Amino acid sequence: MNKELKILGIVAAFTLVLYWGVEPFAHSQMHKHVEGHNFVYDGTADVEEASKEKKEAKKKFWSEVKEIAKLKGDPVAGEATFAMCTGCHMNGAANMGGVTPPSLDHAGAIYDKNFLIALIKDPAMATNVDHKYPNGTMTHPMGSISSMVSNPQDIANVVAYLKAKKAGEIAPKEAFIEACSRCHANRYGKLTQLGEIPKTKSNIKTGQDIDRMKYDQKVAEEQNALADYLGKLPPDLSIISRARSEHFLETFVENPQSQLPGTAMPRVGLTKEGYEKVMEYLNETGDPSAPARAMVGPWVLGFFVIFTILAYLWKQSQWRDLH
Amino acid sequence: MAHFEKANSLNEWLDQRIGINTLKKVMQSEYWIPKNINFLWAMGMVLAATFGILLVSGIFLLMYYNPSTDLAFDSVNYTIMTEVGYGWLWRHIHGVGASLVFLIIYIHMFTGIYYGSYKRGRELIWISGMLLFVLFSAEAFSGYMLPWGQMSYWAGMVITNLFSGGSLHADGLVEWIRGDYVPGQAFLGRFFMLHVLLMPLAIIGAIVFHFGTLRLPHVNNQDGEEIDFEESARLWKEGKVKESKVIPFSPVFLSKDVFVMGVYFILFFYLVFYHFEFAMDPVNFDPADGLKTPTHIYPEWYFLWSYEILRPFPTDPGLVAFAIAQVIFFLLPFLDRSPNVAPASRRGLFHFWFWALLIDMIVLTFMGKLPPEGIWSTIGLVAAITFFVLWIALPIITKFEKKL
Amino acid sequence: MSNRRDFMGMALGGFTALGGIGALYAMKRTWDPLPSVKAAGFTTIDLKDAQENILVTEKWRGKPIFVLKQSKEMVEKAKKSDELKRLIKIGDEYYMVAVGLCTHLGCIPGYDPANESFLCACHGGMYDGTAMVTKAPPPRGLDIPPFRIDGTKLVLGEEGPEYKKMLADGTTMKV
Numbered sequence: 001m002n003k004e005l006k007i008l009g010i011v012a013a014f015t016l017v018l019y020w021g022v023e024p025f026a027h028s029q030m031h032k033h034v035e036g037h038n039f040v041y042d043g044t045a046d047v048e049e050a051s052k053e054k055k056e057a058k059k060k061f062w063s064e065v066k067e068i069a070k071l072k073g074d075p076v077a078g079e080a081t082f083a084m085c086t087g088c089h090m091n092g093a094a095n096m097g098g099v100t101p102p103s104l105d106h107a108g109a110i111y112d113k114n115f116l117i118a119l120i121k122d123p124a125m126a127t128n129v130d131h132k133y134p135n136g137t138m139t140h141p142m143g144s145i146s147s148m149v150s151n152p153q154d155i156a157n158v159v160a161y162l163k164a165k166k167a168g169e170i171a172p173k174e175a176f177i178e179a180c181s182r183c184h185a186n187r188y189g190k191l192t193q194l195g196e197i198p199k200t201k202s203n204i205k206t207g208q209d210i211d212r213m214k215y216d217q218k219v220a221e222e223q224n225a226l227a228d229y230l231g232k233l234p235p236d237l238s239i240i241s242r243a244r245s246e247h248f249l250e251t252f253v254e255n256p257q258s259q260l261p262g263t264a265m266p267r268v269g270l271t272k273e274g275y276e277k278v279m280e281y282l283n284e285t286g287d288p289s290a291p292a293r294a295m296v297g298p299w300v301l302g303f304f305v306i307f308t309i310l311a312y313l314w315k316q317s318q319w320r321d322l323h
Numbered sequence: 324m325a326h327f328e329k330a331n332s333l334n335e336w337l338d339q340r341i342g343i344n345t346l347k348k349v350m351q352s353e354y355w356i357p358k359n360i361n362f363l364w365a366m367g368m369v370l371a372a373t374f375g376i377l378l379v380s381g382i383f384l385l386m387y388y389n390p391s392t393d394l395a396f397d398s399v400n401y402t403i404m405t406e407v408g409y410g411w412l413w414r415h416i417h418g419v420g421a422s423l424v425f426l427i428i429y430i431h432m433f434t435g436i437y438y439g440s441y442k443r444g445r446e447l448i449w450i451s452g453m454l455l456f457v458l459f460s461a462e463a464f465s466g467y468m469l470p471w472g473q474m475s476y477w478a479g480m481v482i483t484n485l486f487s488g489g490s491l492h493a494d495g496l497v498e499w500i501r502g503d504y505v506p507g508q509a510f511l512g513r514f515f516m517l518h519v520l521l522m523p524l525a526i527i528g529a530i531v532f533h534f535g536t537l538r539l540p541h542v543n544n545q546d547g548e549e550i551d552f553e554e555s556a557r558l559w560k561e562g563k564v565k566e567s568k569v570i571p572f573s574p575v576f577l578s579k580d581v582f583v584m585g586v587y588f589i590l591f592f593y594l595v596f597y598h599f600e601f602a603m604d605p606v607n608f609d610p611a612d613g614l615k616t617p618t619h620i621y622p623e624w625y626f627l628w629s630y631e632i633l634r635p636f637p638t639d640p641g642l643v644a645f646a647i648a649q650v651i652f653f654l655l656p657f658l659d660r661s662p663n664v665a666p667a668s669r670r671g672l673f674h675f676w677f678w679a680l681l682i683d684m685i686v687l688t689f690m691g692k693l694p695p696e697g698i699w700s701t702i703g704l705v706a707a708i709t710f711f712v713l714w715i716a717l718p719i720i721t722k723f724e725k726k727l
Numbered sequence: 728m729s730n731r732r733d734f735m736g737m738a739l740g741g742f743t744a745l746g747g748i749g750a751l752y753a754m755k756r757t758w759d760p761l762p763s764v765k766a767a768g769f770t771t772i773d774l775k776d777a778q779e780n781i782l783v784t785e786k787w788r789g790k791p792i793f794v795l796k797q798s799k800e801m802v803e804k805a806k807k808s809d810e811l812k813r814l815i816k817i818g819d820e821y822y823m824v825a826v827g828l829c830t831h832l833g834c835i836p837g838y839d840p841a842n843e844s845f846l847c848a849c850h851g852g853m854y855d856g857t858a859m860v861t862k863a864p865p866p867r868g869l870d871i872p873p874f875r876i877d878g879t880k881l882v883l884g885e886e887g888p889e890y891k892k893m894l895a896d897g898t899t900m901k902v
Contacts, residue, residue: 004361011363011430014685021689022624023601029693030619188401200768204786235609240402243608289404289411296412297596303746305590308585310742314735317580322358322564322575383757406763408756572734581739 020042034258036251039272041115042066045126045255054130061125065118068152069176073160081158084148095140095222100182100193100228107166110175110274116159119269127266128257141229172281179268179278180237183226188238188285192219193226213218230264241286249282351573355552355559357544358570364542365583366431371530371589372584373424378523383410388469390515395471396610415595415603421463422602423591423626428456436655437677439664440543446656447536453653455533458526460523463623465518470509472607477620479506479514489639496677505613547664619694627691628684634695635704644707651714658717661724669727672720676713683709768883771877774822780856782838784827787872787883791827791835793858796820801843801856812898813857813868815889817879824881825869826902836869845869863881871899 019306037045043062088101106114118126123145123290124137133139138146149155168180173189181191190197194215202209229234240249251258253275256265270278329335337343356364387407389398403410432452435441441449464482468475483506487497502509541552549570558567570576594602601624604615622630633645663670667677683706690703770787777783777796785792797805797814802821805811814821827835834849844861845854853862858869875887893899 007361007363014681015426018624018685018688019601022434022627022692026689026692029699141408187397204784224415238606242400242603243605245605292597293415297592300592300596300749301557301589303749304585304588307739307742307746308589310735310739311578311582311585314732314739315582317732317735318575318578322570383754386757402761406761408759409753410757412753413757574732578736 012039031248034247034251036247036254039112039254039270039275041112041118041267041269043260046125048258049261058125061122062118062154065114065121065126068117068155069114069122071153071156071180073153073156073158073163075157075161075164077154077160078157078159079165081149081154082161085158088142093096095225098225099141100222101142103178104162104166106166106168106174106178107169108162108164109170110179110271110277111162111269112274113159113163115267116162117155120155120158121144123266126269128255129264129266131262132264146258170277172277172284175274175277176237176281179270179274180306181231182264183234184237185237186238186282186285189281193222194219232264234265237282237285239286241282243286253278351577352571353556354395354572355556355569356542356576357548357550358568358573359544359546359548360579361545362544362583363430364576365436365580366427366434368577368580369584369587370424370431371429373420373427374526374530377417377420380413380420381519383413384417384721390511392471392611394513395469399470400608412595415599419465419591419595419599422623422625423594423621424459425463425623427587428459429625432456432652433677433681436680437667438543438545439547439659439666439670441656442659442664443662444540445536445543448533448540449535449656451529451533451655455526455529456651456652457649458522458529458628462518462522462526463625465514465522466608466624468506468514469518470607471511471611473609473611473615473617474604474607474620476506476611476613477616478622480511481620482622483510485633485642485645489642490548499657539643543664545666547666549664584651597645621692624688624692627689629691630689631687631691631703632710633706634691635707644711648710655717658714658722660718661726663724663727665727671724673724676717676720679709680713683713741758769882771880773880774817774820775879777822780840780842780843785883787826792872792883793823793825793827793838793869795823795838795856795858797823797835797856804855808859810855810857810859812893812896813859813871815876815881817876823857824874825871827869829865830860830867830870831865834841867900870902872902 043058043065046062047055047058057243085104088096089104091105093101093103111119115126119142122130122137123142124130124133124140129140130137133143137143149158176186176189177191177195181195182193185192198211198215200211200215202212223233244252248259252260253268253270255267256263257267279286327339330339334343338345384399384403387398387403387410389395399414400665403414405411407413435449435452435521464478468479479501483497483500486500487493498504501507502513541550544550548568552569555567555569558564559569559571604623606620609617621627629645629648632648633641635641636644659673661670661673667674686702686706690699690706693699694701695703741832747899768788770785770792772785772787772792772794774796775796776872779796779798780801781796784796785794786816797820802811802814805814805821811821813823816822817826829836829847829849829852831847831850831852834847836845836847836852836854838845843856845858847853847865850864851862852860852865854865855861860866860868871890871893873886875882875885878891894901
């Protein structure tokens with residue numbers, strides 16, 4: 001009996017060593033650990049990563065953002081200024097220079113205050129993709145905003161307005177739609193870059209569904225525009241929660257450059273709560289069986305524990321007299 | 324027509340027609356197994372159970388899987404994982420099972436090496452077992468293609484490229500294997516056929532053969548003792564169960580098997596429900612993209628030692644080394660020149676050889692997973708060379724082994 | 728001693744059988760129609776463009792659905808032979824809506840507008856303009872699918888009050 005336990009110990013030890021080497025150890029060597037900043041947007045990461053020439057400009061930018069954040073914003077004045085934004089940021093907006101401006105219906109709820117200030121001040125710098133605009137950040141699709149809303153008090157007002165009036169309760173799916181879906185489809189959630197896939201019916205005589213074909217064409221054209229602008233089509237996020245680790249996704253969304261230097265993906269500027277809402281939706285589409293697993297697991301394991309006890313008693317009864 | 328009397332029971336009726344009582348004796352109650360064994364002797368049945376689980380979970384996956392390159396990925400990750408009732412359970416069971424079956428195969432294999440269960444009359448048991456290892460490897464590889472994720476595609480690309488034979492440039496052969504210039508619909512279709520029909524049939528046949536090769540030599544025991552099975556069987560049937568050196572397969576050996584299986588299933592299902600990323604690598608949750616190779620590609624853990632023998636050498640020597648490594652284990656009964664059937668601990672240098680081989684293969688496994696850079700490639704090269712040194716040394720050290 | 732062995736063996740066997748039942752349940756659920764199949768079980772058809780005595784065929788749950796707008800004469804005939812309950816009334820118009828599969832063995836009957844009757848080519852069964860059976864071998868008239876009236880539209884797959892009444896008085900069986 002002792003001999004068997006010793007043998008079991010050796011087998012278990014080798015198995016655990018094997019597991020350690022092939023999984024945690026190997027993965028730690030393949031993916032260097034990237035520190036997150038817990039969804040605080042103050043430019044620390046940007047300045048650290050910046051090339052020598054850009055460091056000073058970035059430091060200056062983010063300290064100016066800090067100054068604006070100290071101002072007291074007036075939501076009422078902000079609403080008036082915000083009227084300028086609705087020209088592009090409206091539901092059903094058109095594609096502008098490669099991307100479709102997102103809806104801002106819950107912007108105050110899901111995006112960080114400092115980030116919003118930085119975004120209005122200079123979108124390319126705020127989203128950390130300024131390296132993609134060698135001719136100056138005004139060439140960013142939203143670059144013209146710096147000439148429309150440049151006064152620090154105006155910026156503070158608009159952000160105050162967003163935080164006061166555009167910050168209602170938001171469902172996980174809505175958070176995903178507002179923050180991500182104009183670039184990233186989610187086919188398992190029946191979402192394209194143009195929104196929910198409409199229900200259509202095919203012609204019973206021919207089997208052809210022309211309404212769906214027209215919709216698919218519109219989606220394809222939007223995807224072409226995105227891919228031309230960004231360099232490639234942003235991946236469908238249906239199952240991203242199983243294709244990347246939690247840590248990777250968190251640090252990536254907070255600052256894409258930290259995980260994929262040189263990427264075209266802009267920083268999204270989500271707050272921690274906003275990010276968790278989006279992840280809730282991504283886990284819905286990517287791992288919907290998680291609740292079922294949690295429910296069934298204990299029963300199956302419990303069954304086998306009892307099974308093993310009964311099996312041991314049977315085995316004992318068979319072997320008892322044999323030695 | 325043979326003479327048939329009226330039967331008095333169902334059992335007698337069946338016995339008259341298919342000899343069921345003889346069958347029961349031969350396969351169960353008078354199939355003699357040595358008593359001097361430990362739980363490692365149950366690994367064979369654990370493998371049979373795991374294969375059965377893979378077959379059953381595979382059947383339910385097969386109902387919904389679509390072997391078409393544009394539909395395969397979503398048929399698994401959407402239809403089966405989200406829509407099919409308990410589809411996620413079959414998928415998890417199948418993935419974890421495919422990984423664990425190799426853990427048990429290696430334990431089973433090394434048990435055989437340690438106790439000398441490949442020697443003197445048992446050579447065919449060993450060879451048929453190694454054949455099963457090769458067949459299971461083909462089954463695992465073909466199965467991995469099916470979800471058509473990034474790892475499926477690029478593993479398919481890399482492994483089929485091996486057949487170009489380095490400087491032989493047999494590109495025509497590679498294209499013939501794939502059915503196309505690159506892994507595509509033709510490739511997926513044929514590996515689907517292999518995984519679902521041909522390899523399972525071959526495996527079942529090989530298992531039957533493996534069992535057949537066991538009967539005459541009988542199962543080995545912890546001391547490698549040559550047992551007089553006739554004598555011990557007689558003792559058992561007389562009721563002298565303590566003196567007998569054997570036990571019947573059913574119910575005695577089976578009861579130990581079932582207990583070991585219970586412990587195994589606790590581990591198995593713990594992994595199925597709570598800890599399965601090692602068996603379902605995240606890289607394969609990206610749909611296949613022929614225009615983008617993932618930053619890190621690697622085979623499943625059970626192929627890593629073999630992969631690492633290929634990698635450190637230049638192309639042609641690497642391919643030769645790889646080919647030798649695949650078949651060298653088959654030659655074990657013939658490379659071991661000592662007549663001793665005994666546990667390794669009593670076989671002098673062979674004891675050292677055993678642990679050196681095991682540790683070397685684990686080191687090769689680690690290096691096969693790590694990026695081939697810096698110190699890892701150096702260690703990998705040393706481990707690969709050590710592998711061949713050990714096999715060359717085997718006939719030498721066993722020739723001079725003291726006879727027990 | 729052997730009693731204890733047998734008892735343990737049986738206890739283990741019985742407990743294992745319980746597990747087997749659990750596994751069989753999971754297997755049965757895997758065979759169940761998928762949610763997307765069940766969700767596709769609702770079709771809306773618009774009756775407003777139908778013309779009298781011209782058969783229109785729609786599709787519901789993969790099956791053909793006959794829609795035949797009744798002419799004034801057909802309605803009179805139906806009233807006389809007590810078959811008005813087989814028809815769906817929308818506004819002042821009457822429609823025959825039925826699953827276009829012969830209740831004998833499932834072939835699709837053809838419609839002859841001149842005689843206002845259906846003939847099934849497989850075994851010669853016939854139905855009248857309200858899809859009531861007039862010649863064997865079909866055992867009953869064409870089955871009426873579950874429907875709910877929504878203005879001039881019918882939502883097939885949902886059970887409205889008019890359909891429930893047809894089930895209750897035996898005009899049709901559940902499809």
